[in-house]
Amino acid sequence: MASLHDLRMGDIIVAPSYLHPFLREQLIEENQGCIGIHLHSFYSLLTSWQKEEPQGEIAIISQYRKLIKEMLPSLSIYKETASSLPFLQECYAFIEDMKTWDISIDQLPRETASQKELYAILFPLYPITTSADIQKKTLEKRIHHDFSNIYLYDASFSLKEQKLVDFFMEHGAKLIPMQQVCQKKQFYHAVNKRQEIEGCAQYILQHDISAQDIQITLADTTYAPIVKQIFERYKIPHTFLSNSHTSIITKRFHALFQYYLRPDEKHFLNCLDCGCFVVEGIESLRSYLEIFPGNITTPFDHLQTIDYQGHVLSPLDLEKLLHLQQKAEEVRQQVTEKLHPFLIAASIEEVFLSICELVKETLSTQHTELQVFLKVQNFLNDVFPYLENMEDFTFYLPYLDKISYDGSIKEMHGAIVTSLTQNCPKKQYQFILGATQNNYPAFSFKKGIFDESYYQFLPYPSMEDRYAHYLKQLEKQLWNAPVLIVSYPLGTYEGKSLEAALEIEQMLGKPESYPLHTSYVPMKTSLEISPQIAKQLFVKDDVLKGSISSLERYIHCPFSYFLRYGLGLREPMQYTFSDSYAGTLSHYVLETLTKTMGKEYAKATSDKIEQLLHKEIEEIKEIFPSSASSYSLLEKRLFTNLTQTLQRLEDMEEHSHLKPWKQEEPFTYILPVKEDVKLQLYGIIDRIDADGNLASILDYKSSIKTLSEPKVFAALQLQLLTYSIVVKKMHKEVLGAYYVSLKNENIPNIAGQLKRRPVSYTEIGKEEKEALLKKAHRRNGWTMSYQVDILDDDASHIAGVRQNKDGIIKAGKTYSLDQIEKYFTTIYQKIADRILSADISLTPDEDACTFCKYYEICRFHGLYTKKEPFIEPDDALYRKEEEIEDATME
Incomplete structure (x- = not known):
């Protein structure tokens, strides 16, 4: 065994290239230098001895492919796969093994039909010169050489490398062992x-x-x-x-080649995603094509000729869409100008050159990107001689995907x-x-x-x-x-x-078990502004304006409120026909029916409902023509849903003595919060039913929603009760405020009921199932008057309302609106005080991040905050029995 101390000038160390930095360091430490000592890997040493340049894998595979194509008609078992790249690569690796281990073609098995066909395939491929042939010739020429100046560092050797190790040591090379010191x-x-x-x-x-x-x-x-x-x-x-990793450069080349071979929208979007075009505002083109799929060669102008008369999209939405189209058209013109040489390229060489020019424009100053770019150019040079047309290039695309950055350490x-x-x-x-x-x-x-x-x-x-x-x-x-x-x-x-x-x-x-010590410290992001800045951001003309939902947003997450209403960051428009648009359309149909038909709105004919829906959907189709078929399906779904909803509302109206009074009623509600600042709330009440001075509030929702006391006094559910306070100021006695679900809720399909004593089984009939369906769609909310029978005279349409054995209809809880107003005044003042005191902490609750558009900005990863109540209500929240009796006597 040898050591690094034995090395002299002119000696050669053979070791894997990754070990060379370590060996240089050791040589400097142990030999006081490494002048005249050569470091090689097996590959680099053999390459320095070779007299001829071996063919690359692409050249060899291309020759294999040509030969296989000629014999395809004679194949049966491997006819479908023999000309594919994976098959040919397996053949190449196998032939390399054969030549390394001196296995002749005649030694291949030929017993089964599959083996015979593999022999027929490999027979013409075997004579093609590969790197194994050249390596074998190189070693044969040095068989009489003395390798005593070669030192083999005993790293991990593959079986092929071990064969070389044995050959070298037979000819005098020495082995430098690695340390064996594990204690x-x-x-x-x-x-x-x-x-x-x-x-x-x-x-x-x-x-x-x-x-x-x-x-x-x-x-x-x-x-x-x-x-x-x-x-x-x-x-x-x-x-x-x-230090090898993939590069965006190869992805850009791949995307552009795919687009050239198949110039459709999908492949063009891949080019945009890979950043193939250096054009300012390119993201607007990507956004536009997601909304309005189309041909990049056709001008974007269809919105300029549309006179939208629908009620789903707002004027602001239309303005945003038009602005997006104008910006996308400007970018489209610049992109098509860049693509022009690429699209009209008549030869393979022109295609390669135009794609290289496009990718070259995207290169940054990073050395890694330039290295990969040059590797791709070399790959294109290698593959060019074997292409008869650009379709042939798809065969070699997997080689392009494997090109990566290999940085030396x-x-x-x-x-x-x-x-x-x-x-x-x-x-x-x-x-x-x-x-x-x-x-x-x-x-x-x-x-x-x-x-x-x-x-x-x-x-x-x-x-x-x-x-x-x-x-x-x-x-x-x-x-x-x-x-x-x-x-x-x-x-x-x-x-x-x-x-x-x-x-x-x-x-x-x-x-x-691995000894692991864990301690979680909640992440606290320091987000601070001064009260003076807060007042400048949120207060205008001594008024703090906001919708009720905006204040609820503040409670859910003060930082989200700050981004939206302080910094004015606009959330991206929902360009597709989302559930919110479907809800808007359902609201519009109900609003139109109640305005035109009053209390009889629920008896509207199917033709009337269909007419209203169809008109709105047709308007939307003009805006989004590429989604016309999906809107037609949406129209059918909404028609079915609204028809069933109106059937339930018809039953509700038959048992309510109030009738629709106002729909989509806007309001403004002002509260003093400081000597020099007022809080101005604004919003729209979906529907107010009334009869004389009696009224109730209905708020349409897309699904079942309940009004929870903990959430109300934690300021997470302010809307419905604020509407009640506003209607009270219209000199109305509010009987109650309720959510009305427009969704057809699912109910369990129970087959029957089993009793133990006496043992019996009762099958659930149609009436029982209808009762379950009716119960699932009751209005949820708070009742604020003893006269609840005016709203529900059979106690089957409002959750929490019951009819006793004497036929008297009562609510389980009857709330005092006067007391609610006092509580809400305090709650709103406290919210405003927190806003003005510059509390913009990143403290979301569990519901705040679910649909937040700013989640990627704040990157919150801490523990959610439980929202505590602003007020602990007392018994004054509920109306007492004596109050109800006094009211009855009156």
């Missing part, structure tokens, strides 16, 4: 791979281990981004030996992160992460067409021999450092259980 072994498990990496990082810090003394070996390559994230959080310096610092086939010398601690049965030892079996069952007919190393060699190489990893720490996760994030590798368990025994 202490530890074995841990963790809940999942994230906690496993956390445990590793904490172990390093708790034991005060220098990062320079550590090697982190990843049995699972998916660990890499998490290791990077966690080690950066713990401030542990580290370097990844594999210029500076190594901290812990070295490697894979199972990479060993680093001179490290004190070796951590192996992810040692599960799936990932360790990760021996690669022969698969595909030439699988293990095929190889067993050949004079090729058996699977047992290959597996034994593979384990022997892994042992170098295990004994590489004085301290070995192996770990694995007990399960995946989805909860699927994982088991430790059998080889590791046999060597290390039973694992322990």
Whole structure:
């Protein structure tokens, strides 16, 4: 055995390229320099000896393809796949194995029909010169050379490399062994791979281990981004030996080639997503094409000729759409100008040049992008001679996708992160992460067409021999450092259980739980403005204006309110026909019917409903012509839903003595909050029913909604009761305020009821099911008068209302509107005071982030905040029995 001390000027070290930086460092330490000592990998050393340049894989595969095409008519079993790239790549790899292990074509099996056909395919391919042929010739010419000046560093060798090691040592080369110093072994498990990496990082810090003394070996390559994230959080310096990653440049080339081959909308959108065009405002073109799919070569102008008369889209929505179209048209013109040479290219060379020019414009100043760009250019040069037309290029596209950035490591610092086939010398601690049965030892079996069952007919190393060699190489990893720490996760994030590798368990025994210390500190983002700034942002002319929903938004998340109403960040328009638009359309139909038909609105004919819906849908179709078919389906769905809703409302109207009075009623409600500031609330009440001085409020909702006391006094449900206060100021006695669901709720389809005593079974009939359906669609809200029978004279249409044995109809709770108004005055004043005191904290509750458009801006990842009540109501909230009796006497 040799060592680095034995090296002299002119000697050669052969080691994997990733080890060269470590070896240079060792040479400097142990030999006081490395002048005249050459570092090579097997590949670079053999290349320096070769007299001829080997053909690249693309050239060889292209020759294979040409020969296979000629024999396709004679094939039967592999006729459909023989000319495909994956098949030819398998043939190439197999022929390389044959030539490396001196297997002649006559030694291939020919017993079955499949084997005979594979022999017929491989026979004309085998004579084509490959790198294995050139390597064999190179070694034959040096068979009488003395290799005593060559030192082989004993890293992990593949079986092919081991064959070269044996050849070199037979001719005098010497082996420099890696250290075999493992003295202490530890074995841990963790809940999942994230906690496993956390445990590793904490172990390093708790034991005060220098990062320079550590090697982190990843049995699972998916660990890499998490290791990077966690080690950066713990401030542990580290370097990844594999510095290869994909690049957006190859994605741009791929997208443009695909668009040229199939110039449709899908492939053009892929080009936009990859950033293939350097044009200001390109995102407007992307947004426009999502809303109005169309041909990029046709001008965008259809909105300019439309006179929209519908009631779903607001004038502001139409203005936004028109502005978007104008901006998208400007960008479209610039993009089509850039695409013109590309689209009219008459030859393959012109296509290549025009695509390269388009991608070249997108290059940044980063060296990595330029390196990948040059690699793609080389690939295009390599593939060009084998293309008869551009359709042929689809065969070679997978090669383009594999082009990546392979950066050499210029500076190594901290812990070295490697894979199972990479060993680093001179490290004190070796951590192996992810040692599960799936990932360790990760021996690669022969698969595909030439699988293990095929190889067993050949004079090729058996699977047992290959597996034994593979384990022997892994042992170098295990004994590489004085301290070995192996770990694995007990399960995946989805909860699927994982088991430790059998080889590791046999060597290390039973694992322990990774000592992991967790402490959660809620993330607090410091967001502060002064009260003076708050007043400038939110108050105008001594008035703090806002809708009730905006104040509810403030309670849900003060920061979201600040972004929307303080900074004025506009949320993106919902350009598609969303559920909110469907709700708007349902509101419009009900508003129109109640205005024109009064209390008889629920008896509107199907033709009337269909006419109203059809007119609105046709207006929408003109705006969004590409979605016309989906709007037709939506029209049918809304018609069915509204028809069923009106049937329920007809029954409600028959048992209510009030009639529709106002629809979509706007209001303004002003409250003093400070000496110099007033709070001005505004909104629209969906519907007010009345009879004389009696009134009730109905608020249409797209689904069942209830009015909760905790939410009301936490200021999360202010609208319905504020409407009640506003109607009270219209000199009306408010009997109640309720939500009306416009959704057809699902009910359980119960077959029957079973009783124990006496044992009996009663089948549920049609009447019982109709009663369940009626109960599911009752109005929900608060009742504020004893005269609830005026609203529901059979106690079956309002939740919480009952009829006793004497026939008297009562609400379970009767609320005092006067007391509610006092509470709400205090609540609104407290909300306004918080806004004016500049409280814009990032403290959302559980519902705040679900539909928030600003979630990506704030990136909240902390604990949600439970919203506490502004007021703890007392018994004055409810009307007492004596009050009701006094009112009855009056």
